[in-house]
Amino acid sequence: MRCKTLTAAAVVLVMLTAGCSTLEKVVYRPDINQGNYLAPADVAKIHTGMTKQQVAYILGTPMMQDPFGNNTWFYVFRQEPGHASVSQQTLTLTFDSNNVLTNLDNKPKLDGQK
Template sequence: MRCKTLTAAAVVLVMLSAGCSTFEKVAYRHDINQGNYLTPTDVAKIQKGMTQQQVAYTLGTPMLQDLFGTQTWFYVFRQQPGHEGITQQTLTLTFNSVGVLTDIQKRC
């Protein structure tokens, strides 16, 4: 009798573990968006020679600023749609000592 109970319990556990992995893929998972969402139109407006104030007006405040004295701003957007993989886009803007934009780098 005890053997039948243990076997039944093992079968139930196996079915539950298989069911959970299937359920995980069927269950709804909402998109997770973090950071600065920038449209291609907004990024196209940014040009070398703009001031920090002009860039902030166009794109908003950056997610990160370099803390070590260089004038570098980072606009980071991280997206995790439902059951898909994570994507990250980074726009790095470098300003000179006067606050004029000198370099633009985009990473997807």
């Protein structure tokens, strides 16, 4: 009788500890996408010498502008799949005083960011 009780307790313990990780995968978690999704073909069209209007026509309105001036635009896209790590893409555009694009910085996706 004691052997059956110990076996049952061991089975319950294994089921409880193993169930936590598998239960996490069973629960539906929607993908969360935030920001400006930029297609690689659209980003390839951007080059220095373009005006703000030309850039906005291709990429749309930026997610953020430099709070201390209006010469830097930030396009940020953050993707959080339901059961995978978070990735983020950041495109930073810098304009001169004549509203002409002078610098383009496309940071790659970073996995595991929170």
